[in-house]
Amino acid sequence: MSNAIAVAGVGMHPWGKWGRPFVEYGVHAARTALADSGIAWRDVDFVVGGETVRNGYAGYVAGSTFASALGWNGARIATSYAACATGAQALDTARARILAGLSEIALVVGADTTPKGFLAPNAGERWTDPDWLRFRLLGMTNPAYFALYARRRMDLYGATSEDFAQVKVKNARHGLENPYARYRKEVAVADVLGSAIVSDPLHLLDICATSDGAAAVVLTSLDYARRHGLGGAAGPVRVEAVSTVTPTFPNTVIDMPLLSTDHAAGGAPERTFKESLALAAYEEAGIGPDDVDVAEVYDLSTALELDWIEDLGLCKRGEAEVLLRAGDTTIGGRIPVNPSGGLACFGEAVPAQALAQVCELTWQLRGQATGRQVEGARVGITANQGLFGHGSSVLLAR
Amino acid sequence: MTAARDMTAIPVIEGWFTTGEEPRLVASRCTACGTLVFPPPPPEAASFCRNPVCDGEQHEPAELSRAGRVWSYTDAQYQPPAPYVPTTDPFEPFALAAVELPEGLVVLGQVADGYGVRDLAVGAEVELVVESLYEDETGERTIWRWKPVVELGEEADQ
Known part of the structure; x- marks a missing residue:
């Protein structure tokens, strides 16, 4: 059995050191990805956010943060954290629900606002960390x-x-x-x-710098992509x-x-x-x-x-x-x-x-x-x- | 400063290394399968063996070899961010080494005072020393470091 799903749309916010709240970047990327897919936000039934650990509570519940910023549409939500692999784990979470037949259209969003210089641990004395x-x-x-x-x-x-x-x-x-x-x-x-x-x-x-930026991907089942003719004659890009x-x-x-x-x-x-x-x-x-x-x-x-x-x-x-x-x-x-x-x-x-x-x-x-x-x-x-x-x-x- | 010097130098973290003439790192050893872990878990913490085929939960301190070979090395040319504690102003670069011990672990450490990346090579022998890391309100705090073992006769070339 194939584990493939369709990439219906992708979108990004330019990387930089813009100093804006991460939510703004994320919503920009999400809307760009949705526009690229031709799928309306109200039809998305699952949102997965990539957690950011340097932006307070909103970052810890990124899935909720993005879904609410886009306007609650009743979709289920999840938030993933896997350090630098956060985006891929979020993608995998969305894929699992789609392959299980529990969701049909998922939006995955990751966004960050980063401090300057070396990435350093959060403040406090933590002798076991x-x-x-x-x-x-x-x-x-x-x-x-x-x-x-x-x-x-x-x-x-x-x-x-x-x-x-x-x-x-x-x-x-x-x-x-x-x-x-x-x-x-x-x-x-x-x-x-x-x-x-x-x-x-x-x-x-x-050595790479640390940047602000956001990326979003709209995923669907292959069946949905076929029914809606996503990707034209060649079909959509598949994960x-x-x-x-x-x-x-x-x-x-x-x-x-x-x-x-x-x-x-x-x-x-x-x-x-x-x-x-x-x-x-x-x-x-x-x-x-x-x-x-x-x-x-x-x-x-x-x-x-x-x-x-x-x-x-x-x-x-x-x-x-x-x-x-x-x-x-x-x-x-x-x-x-x-x-x-x-x-x-x-x-x-x-x-x-x-x-x-x-x-x-x-x-x-x-x-x-x-x-x-x-x-x-x-x-x-x-x-x-x-x-x-x-x-x-x-x-x-x- | 005098007051600080009068106090006894104590390890910056308890139970990770011994002091004295021949200091050593202290790992924890699973009493069931012998798997070593460094750093050892805190004394009050539960310890579950890292070996996936062992369900051991008892461990004992195990001193590691004092000498090993450099797996790789580098240095810090810029002052690391907090919680690093700077001891000089301006900052003075220091070297770091990952050292492969005969037991089969690679352990990181700073390189001993006075040695830099020019004194290191992958595969070169180093030995463990204990040196001052910084001073705090309780006095001098010490840390383990890796010191190049310089062969006789090579010193003149440096």
Whole structure:
């Protein structure tokens, strides 16, 4: 049995540092997605909001907040929180009700208003909270974790600071024409290498910013899409798989915000957590890495994009730099990665980001990604990881 | 300052590491299957074994090896946000290392005072030391750190 559902509509609010309440961004994205779908708000029977943890109670009950801002229409609501994978978990929640036949049209919305600078834990003394302790005891910021992975790539696979800079150069170019991107400016390798080192070996321009932004997706059953002729003759873009699997013990790669790995008495497991995220998506969809035409991956740092390319099975371990240097991951290459410009051009708006990946791939598979189109793209995959065992991979096809 | 110095230096968090000549990290060990967890759970907290095939709920302190090999390393060139407690103004960068211990855990820590990323390499040997992290109203608070084990003869090159 296919687990596919239809993407009826997508919409975003441009990423930036606008300083407005997150609800405004979310409603804008939701209305844009609804208009794109041609479905009226009153017909939506399920709303899932991506929780934001930095915007008070309204953020904790995001599903309710968005539904009420759009005007109560009697729909059922849910709110999801899965750190950076929040949007994908919200999507999966909507998918489950649709596949169960309990809902027919779902609206999924993620929006955030973020503070400046390093993401820091909420205030207070919390001596049993690992996310608090990593700052208090070690001064271990998010970029410091990204830097550990980057340094390891350099040591194990011979990656260079120039390689990392080239990822930024590529993504900056990809995002130039993206109307939703926050940074739309060419960047040279020298700009990256000349920017301040935040956590060795990563420079300021290797690391993504935090942004305000919102993304929304309207989902329906395939049956509804067929009855209403959604997507025209080619049919709608379909969500073929949503993977939100947790790690399998022992997790031997140190994950933010933890201070230690699991105890691997019998050696490392067959797959890392990030590899297992992609594998679960491939297995659910019956689609393999060779079928993928385009990928949107979570480039919290430039070096992490290279890790993801391998985690998704798009090349062998340690070969991502070869693809990058050959231009394979550039639009026009064999397997373009982050045609949207990625987090490098967006900055991270946590509860919206995994949904933004789905929006971008939807436009790519429809052939609507003006100025950044991957020609003939039929299958796209997303990848993302958040704190505390959260992560996601979404497979879309048309 | 004099008053603070007269007080005994105490670990910033209780039960995570020993002090003295040969300090060690203290993990908790499941009494049923031997799985180690660091950091150990708070003394008053319940402890459920992390190993999914074990339902152990009893654990005991287990000291870890003092020496390990660098899994990866980095530094903080900007002052981390609170609850990090700065001790110098202006901020002085410090290095961080993830260290693989023979038991099969990788444990993060700051790198000992006076050492930076230039003194580190993936696979290099480091050992545990205890140093001052900051001072608060109760006196000096200490933390575990990783110190590069410099081979004889290499020191002259640095």
